[in-house]
Amino acid sequence: MVVGTPHISLAGSGALLLDGAQGAFNDTTQELVWAVANAALTLEGVCEAVPGMNNLLIVFDPLATDAPSLSEQLKSLWASTDAHAVAGTHHTIPVHYGGARGEDLAGWATHCGLSVDETVRHHAAATYTVAAIGAMPGFPYLSGLDPRLAWARRSTPRLKVTEGAVIIAGAQAGIMPMTAPSGWHIIGHTDVKLFKAEAELPVLLRPGDKIRFAIAGIEA
Amino acid sequence: MIEILTTGLPNTVQDLGRPGHLALGVSHGGAMDRQALAIANLMLGNDPSAAGIEVALHPFRLRAHIDTAVAVTGAECAVSVGDRPCPPWWAMTIRAGETLVLEAPRVGARSYIAFAGGLDLPSVMGSRATDVKGGFGGFAGRGLSRGDRLALNPAQCRLPAGGIGAALEERRGAADGAASAIELRVLPAAEFDAFTPEAQAAFTGSEWSITNDANRMGYRLSGETLSLLSPLELLSHGIVPGTVQVPPSGQPIIQLADANTCGGYPKIATVIEADLWRLAQAPVGARLRFSPVSIEASTAALRANRQQRRDFIAARNLMAGEQRAP
Known part of the structure; x- marks a missing residue:
C-alpha cells in the first residue's frame, strides 16, 4: 500500500531524511516507515536506518553511494514496500501514578476536565504502540494516547526528569529510560528498566511493540 | 597504568565513536575532532580508533606509572613530559x-592524548x-x-629519540574564530526553504558567535x-x-557528537562532516561563518580526509620500517 510520497531532503553529505508525514501522526505511515527502514538496510552504502515519527533518516557512506541515486532507490522502496504491522512484543508496564514522582497528575486531570481517577483509567485503558526509539538511549515514542488526554508540552523544559518517569506531551506518551532534561509532563513512575548498556540486547522496547500501562497505585 | 592528576569533568575517554545504534537512541559520540584522535593513535602505531583522552578543560595533568609512549594532538597548547x-x-x-602536562590552548579548544596500545577499557556497544x-x-x-587510574593495553x-610529529596541511593558518571567523561549509537541510529570504541571507551572510x-x-x-x-510543527x-536547528528563539543550535538522536526543531542546514573538527576546535566566543557548498564538494572533502589518513599510515609504516632496519 502506498502512503503518499515522502519528501526527501539532505541531512548533510551522508544522510537523507524521508518525511512521510501529512499533518498529524499516522499509524499506517509508521508501519511503512518500519518496513522501508528494514528494506533500506540492504541497499549498497546504507549504514543506518533510523525511524522517526512518520519519517526515516537514512545514514550512508557518500563514498560508497551517492545521494541522488540512493534517493531514487528509497523512493521506489517507499512505493513498492508492503506496509505490514510488525509482529511486536507485548509489554505490561506497572505505573505508580501521581505523588512526588508524578507531580503533574493533578494538573493534567484539571487540564482534561476529568477527575484524577478517570484520567488515570483512560491512560491505562489504551494499548500503545512503540512508534520509534530515539532522542536518548531506549526512549520510546508511544502512539495511542487517548485524544481526550492530550496536553501540549511544558513551555519551559525541566532540567532533570528522573529515570522511570512516565510522561506525556501533545498526543504522545513515553517513559524516561534515564535521568535527562524533558519538556513532557510527569504523570507517574515505573521501575521497569528500558536501557541497560552492558546487556546483550540493551534496549527493552522495539518499534512495533505494544504497551499497556497497569495501575500499581494512584496518589493524588 | 596512568593516573589523572588535574582534570575537569568535561574531559572524557573517547575513541572514534559508536555508530550503528542511532535506531536505539544511542548517539554516535566519539572524539569531537576525530582526525586529531586518529592521527594521535596512528603516530603510536595504534589502530586509529584506540581509546584516548579528549581534554576539553585545561590544564590537564597525568602521571605515567609505567614506561610508555603518548601522542598529543588537537588544540595548540604548551605540552611537556617531565621537564x-x-x-x-x-x-x-x-x-x-x-x-604529562597540557596547558591552556593558544589556538583551538580540545586536545587529544593517545597512549601506546590504547586505554584498556571494556567495549560497550562496540565502543x-x-x-x-x-x-x-x-x-x-x-x-x-583526579585520582582515576586507567590501564593501558600492552604495546610495542x-x-x-625525541619522538615524531605530524602536521596537517588544512590546519596550517586555519582561522581561530578570534581574529577572523571560522568558516564552516554547509548543505541546506529539510526546512531551508521554510525560512524567510532575509533569514536565508543572514544565515550565510552574517557572523555567529558560540x-x-x-x-x-x-x-x-x-x-x-x-x-x-x-510557524512549523514537525x-x-x-x-x-552537524545539524543546524533553529528553535523558536531564532538563534541556531548546532547539534554535535553527543546530540540527542532525534529532534523536532526546523533545520536550516547541516555542517559537512569534513568541517566538524573546526567546530570541535572552536572555543566559546569564537566567531563562525557558514558558507554553502555543493554535495560534490562536500563528498570530495570527505574523500580527501580519508586519503590523508591512508597517506599518514603509509608514511608511519615507512618510518617504522626504517627504524627497524639495521
Whole structure:
C-alpha cells in the first residue's frame, strides 16, 4: 500500500531524511516507515536506518553511494514496500501514578476536565504502540494516547526528569529510560528498566511493540 | 597504568565513536575532532580508533606509572613530559613517574592524548567512548576525576629519540574564530526553504558567535534572529552531528557528537562532516561563518580526509620500517 510520497531532503553529505508525514501522526505511515527502514538496510552504502515519527533518516557512506541515486532507490522502496504491522512484543508496564514522582497528575486531570481517577483509567485503558526509539538511549515514542488526554508540552523544559518517569506531551506518551532534561509532563513512575548498556540486547522496547500501562497505585 | 592528576569533568575517554545504534537512541559520540584522535593513535602505531583522552578543560595533568609512549594532538597548547617541552602534534616516550602536562590552548579548544596500545577499557556497544548522557562507556560512564587510574593495553611502540610529529596541511593558518571567523561549509537541510529570504541571507551572510552553552551535545549560537515564513510543527525525526536547528528563539543550535538522536526543531542546514573538527576546535566566543557548498564538494572533502589518513599510515609504516632496519 502506498502512503503518499515522502519528501526527501539532505541531512548533510551522508544522510537523507524521508518525511512521510501529512499533518498529524499516522499509524499506517509508521508501519511503512518500519518496513522501508528494514528494506533500506540492504541497499549498497546504507549504514543506518533510523525511524522517526512518520519519517526515516537514512545514514550512508557518500563514498560508497551517492545521494541522488540512493534517493531514487528509497523512493521506489517507499512505493513498492508492503506496509505490514510488525509482529511486536507485548509489554505490561506497572505505573505508580501521581505523588512526588508524578507531580503533574493533578494538573493534567484539571487540564482534561476529568477527575484524577478517570484520567488515570483512560491512560491505562489504551494499548500503545512503540512508534520509534530515539532522542536518548531506549526512549520510546508511544502512539495511542487517548485524544481526550492530550496536553501540549511544558513551555519551559525541566532540567532533570528522573529515570522511570512516565510522561506525556501533545498526543504522545513515553517513559524516561534515564535521568535527562524533558519538556513532557510527569504523570507517574515505573521501575521497569528500558536501557541497560552492558546487556546483550540493551534496549527493552522495539518499534512495533505494544504497551499497556497497569495501575500499581494512584496518589493524588 | 596512568593516573589523572588535574582534570575537569568535561574531559572524557573517547575513541572514534559508536555508530550503528542511532535506531536505539544511542548517539554516535566519539572524539569531537576525530582526525586529531586518529592521527594521535596512528603516530603510536595504534589502530586509529584506540581509546584516548579528549581534554576539553585545561590544564590537564597525568602521571605515567609505567614506561610508555603518548601522542598529543588537537588544540595548540604548551605540552611537556617531565621537564621536556614538546612541539604540537607530537608523539614521545614517557617514563614511569613522569608527568604529562597540557596547558591552556593558544589556538583551538580540545586536545587529544593517545597512549601506546590504547586505554584498556571494556567495549560497550562496540565502543570505548564515554556516553555521559547514558552514563556508560569510557571510564565508568563519566568524565575523568583526579585520582582515576586507567590501564593501558600492552604495546610495542618504538619511537625515534625525541619522538615524531605530524602536521596537517588544512590546519596550517586555519582561522581561530578570534581574529577572523571560522568558516564552516554547509548543505541546506529539510526546512531551508521554510525560512524567510532575509533569514536565508543572514544565515550565510552574517557572523555567529558560540555562546557559553556549548558542549559535546551541541553549541548554541548568537547572532541575527532567523525567522520562518510561518510557524512549523514537525514530528520528531532523526538528526546527525552537524545539524543546524533553529528553535523558536531564532538563534541556531548546532547539534554535535553527543546530540540527542532525534529532534523536532526546523533545520536550516547541516555542517559537512569534513568541517566538524573546526567546530570541535572552536572555543566559546569564537566567531563562525557558514558558507554553502555543493554535495560534490562536500563528498570530495570527505574523500580527501580519508586519503590523508591512508597517506599518514603509509608514511608511519615507512618510518617504522626504517627504524627497524639495521
